Amino acid sequence: MSSTPSPRFRRPAPLFAARAEEIPGAPDPQLATDLGHESARALLDGVYRSTDPAVVERVLHLVETEGLDDLASLWSGSPAETLPGALWRLYVLHTWAQRNAHDVVRRYREGTHTIPGLRYLAGVAEPPDIDQVRATLDEILRGAFTGDLPIALGRAGAVAVLCAHGTAHLADREQTPELQHAMTTQASRLLSTGEELTEAARMAEAGTLS
Structure with missing residues (x-):
């Protein structure tokens, strides 16, 4: 058994805090952009090169231990076609599935009636249930x-x-105009997120996501 220690896991929040202290007054937008890219690449490369399974699990539960706000301060302002922007959307989707799995299952099932072929790409076991959806999003984030x-x-x-x-279908059935409007808005945002993640996947495959 090798005695070489596994690379130490470094979370992105301290990187932001350390660099932010160097900025007098309001953070410079370009520096904030650089921080987002640096931290996303450091996190991705650090986990990929690690041989310690615990490191991967820490990243999987990063939101639970550090909070979504810490990631937001680093990545939420990044465009979708960048690595930090793509990781941000991935973490938000993962967090939603973990916290509201029942709602995700309901919307997902409705969606498969419209575009059933897409479920093969998603890779969620059929019929989907709460545990399967959570496990699938864990698997996606880990991957x-x-x-x-x-x-x-x-x-x-x-x-x-x-x-x-699925959300759009459920919105059509709502009798309350306020709820119908809210769900229609949610459907639009989910669709944008899905399209952005799909485009980010194409760019990652081409090696142009940075």
């Missing part, structure tokens, strides 16, 4: 950091698009 980024982004995009179509 993004273990060498299958294009596949992970593509699967996440398929899940989001299916949920978008």
Whole structure:
């Protein structure tokens, strides 16, 4: 057994805090952009090169331990066609599925009636249930950091698009105008997220996602 220690996991939040202290006054937009790209690449490369399974699990539960706000400060302002922007959308989708799995299952099932073929790309076992949806999003997020980024982004995009179509169907059945409007808005946002993740997957496959 090798005595070489596994690479130490470095979370992105301290990187932002350390660099942000160097900025007098309001953060410079370009520096904020650089921080987002640097932290996303450092996190992705650090996990990919690690031989310690615990490192992957820490990244999987990064939102639970550090909070979504920490990632938002780094990545939420990044365009979808960048690595930090794609990872941000992936983490948001994963967090939604973990916290609201029942709702995700309901919307996903509705969506498969419209575009059933897309469920094969999403890779959710049929018929989907709460445990399966959570496990699938765990698998997708884990895959993004273990060498299958294009596949992970593509699967996440398929899940989001299916949920978008399902949400639109459910909105049509709502009798309350306020709820119907809210769900229609959610469907539009989910569709945008799905399309963005799908495009990010294409760029990752081509080696142009940075």
